[in-house]
Amino acid sequence: MHNEYYPEDALDRPYDWRLMKRLLSYAKPYWPIIAVCILLVILSATCDVSRPYLTKMAIDRYVAVASKLITIEDRSVRERFLERYGNLLVPVSKSQFLISTSHTKDLLAADLSLLRNRGLISDKRIYVVPRSDYPPDKWKKVAELCRTRGFAEFDGGFYLEYGKVNKLHVRDLIAIRGKDLNGLETLGIVFLSILVLNFIISYAQVYLMQFASQRVLFDLRVSLFDHIQRLPLSFFDKSPVGRLVTRTTNDFSTLQEMLGAILITIIKDVLMLLTIAGAMLYMNVKFALVAFAILPLVIYVSIVFRTRARRAYRKIRVKIARMNASFAEFISGMSVIRAFCQEERIDKKFQDVNDEVFNWRKKQIKIVAIFRPTVWVLNSLAVATIVWYGAGRVIQNEVTLGILVAFISYMGMFFRPIHDLTQKFNIIQAAMAASERIFQLLDKEEEPRVAELPQLAIPRDTSVEFRNVWFAYNKDNWVLKDVSFKVRPGETVAIVGATGAGKTTMTSLLSRLYPLQRGKILLDGTDIAQLSLEDLRKMIGIVQQDVFLFSTTVGGNIRLNELDIDDATLLRCAKIARAERLIERLPRGLDEPVVERGATLSAGEKQLLAFARVMAFDPKILVLDEATSNIDPETEALIQEALASLTRGRTCLIVAHRLSTIEHADRILVLHKGRLREEGTHRELLARGGIYYDLYRLQYV
Secondary structure, X not given: OOEOOEOHHHHOOOOOHHHHHHHHHOOHHHHHHHHHHHHHHHHHHHHHHHHHHHHHHHHHHHHOOOEEEEEOOOHHHHHHHHHHHOOOXXXXXXXXXXXXXXXXXXXXXXXXXXXXXXXXXXXXXXXXXXXXXXXXHHHHHHHHHHHHOOOEEEOOEEEEEHHHHHHOOHHHHHHHOHHHHHHHHHHHHHHHHHHHHHHHHXXXXXXXXXXXXXXXXXXXXXXXXXXXXXXXXXHHHHOOHHHHHHHHOHHHHHHHHHHHHHHHHHHHHHHHHHHHHHHHHHHOHHHHHHHHHHHHHHHHHHHHHHHHHHHHHHHHHHHHHHHHHHHHHXXXXXXXXXXXXXXXXXXXXXXXXXHHHHHHHHHHHHHHHHHHHHHHHHHHHHHHHHHHHHHHHHHOOOOOHHHHHHHHHHHHHHHHHHHHHHHHHHHHHHHHHHHHHHHHHHOOOOOOOOOOOOOOOOOOOOOEEEEXXXXXXXXXXXXXXXXXXXXXXXXXXXXXXXXXXXXXXXXHHHOOOOOOOEEEEEEOOEEHHHOOHHHHHHHEEEEOOOOOXXXXXXXXXXXXXXXXXXHHHHHHHHHHOOOHHHHHHOOOHHHOEOOHHHOOOOHHHHHHHHHHHHHHHOXXXXXXEOOOOOOOHHHHHHHHHHHHHHHOOOEEEEEOOOHHHOOOOOEEEEEEOOEEEEEEOHHHHHHHOOHHHHHHHHHHO
16 A cells, blocks of 8 residues: 555665664754764774784683794705894704794794795704793792703703603692783783773763753654644644554664663774774785685675665564554544454454564564574685684694684684664664655745744734635545635624535634635735744634543643643633533542543533633633533533633634524625535524525424
8 A cells, every 4th residue: 555654665765874864853852862872883893803812812821821842954044034033042052942923923924934834844853941921039949949840951941741741730830821821910900900990981972962862862852742733734634643653662662672772782893893804804815804804794694684674674564564553543443343343354354454564574583593593604604714724833833822812713703793773774774764755754844934934923914815725635636616704803603504615614724723825814914824823823712513632631632731821711701611610520620630521521512612711811812612512412512602702803714514603693604515605694594585584494493
């Protein structure tokens, strides 16, 4: 089903970044806070990426520290090595030298290849040599321990075959490698400090971002509601209430989730990916390129998922909005449904709407169910590739064990943001669909204003004139056709006619609830289009047939948030409108709560409160639109008593079907098929024997 508020072609349009740009424009006042959040995210990403690198340092510097024996008999080769790497080599004999495992990466590739290919590097022993930072007494204790534990001694230190290392007691290893343990303790403190710092940073970032997002949504919600109040009534004639409610509930909840967490998290994920890639390339370019070999496949899978998920989520938002509209309509019409025994039919209709949501949800779940395992499989494949390739490079001394462990950790971290893309992309798609509909509503043209004309002062007189007025709700289907008449100040004029003649339309045009298409409506000779809406509508008080009461108190429904109207004024107005007995019967009087739409009050009681409401605002022009059609005879008698007070000193227009309520009007206008056909007093029109006479006879003969 296609309609202007949910265009079907929007489901197939490419992703529109203009929506995001417009949405973020509401965040402009809060950019300083968001900038702080971005800075905190950068710090948090740095903390996260530093952890595997600290692990690599711990392994290479303190855990897997070993020395390799290099034997170089060739004098020229030996001299070249000493010239290039003398600061890295520890002499054992004239032709043998020790080099730390962590320093083998500092050898030129050609030299390292030479040593390997000729079998000049030995890995079968663990060497203990005095370090530059060893105090003499410390080395003395280590040397004594090595002698007693079976280490072989040479001029530069001691060595032990690897096969005998496991026979050493843990205490011995601790004593021999005490400096390494101290280094591990230092790195452990740094690691723990980074965790604590990251916790504080994350807390501050989440709190500030949630605060900023709530402010953005607050401003957007106020802007939307303010805009809705300025839309022409023709918009509400075509828009289901359920869909409008969806804008300020479901759609805003979706936006809140995206603005509060997803956007800033995406920034962090991007920074994580870039930082991880940079760290891997820094440690070993060749190793990093091997690890990234799987990325093209990941990108392809993500693009396929994005394309299919976008359509599914936009469809879901459309179906949910329609379901909400149907639900709101069925709840509002529950009394009619039960009165005509339509429960089963309505239940079937709602199930059909609900099935559409359910079916599209299944499609969306299937897409996510395929994507998530696929990403995990690719992640495992990438890790397996690193282990397969990296283990061989460690054995060949091309990379250290710490680099291999760090790469495995980094690949897990690298795929985590990609895996989270499922949930984040879901939320982003839902938020974009929600924002699309919110902005569609915000882009609806507001009630026409004549901004280019100077706003004129409020007319002192209250004469009303319709001059050649034409109006149509739908193009060329005219409801009013060339209607012209004038109401003098203080005059009471009744408007009668068959259903659909255009009576209520005339009162709506007088208040500019709908834009006038042809002709003019004048107040004291001034075109109402040149008056501000606020000034115009303050002059006019309307009592409608279907009285709307808000979920507040009786007094609140009379004053309508005008705090300047005190309780004494409310009681005086209620007395004029003959509503004082109703208020006196209520346990709390003016403070009595009113449920939704005044469901606990009768139609007559609601009409009495509507009259009191009009009196409280003291308008110069009074419009009664079928105000007595739902009132019992007793209440009607009360209203007739009050009408004299209500209309005194005011210009009054009365739209009525019941002719008994307008017999004493100064003039009666008879509309027929949108045209003004007759005009005169009650007696004059009866004597004429025209349309009014026929209407009167139908009611009383």
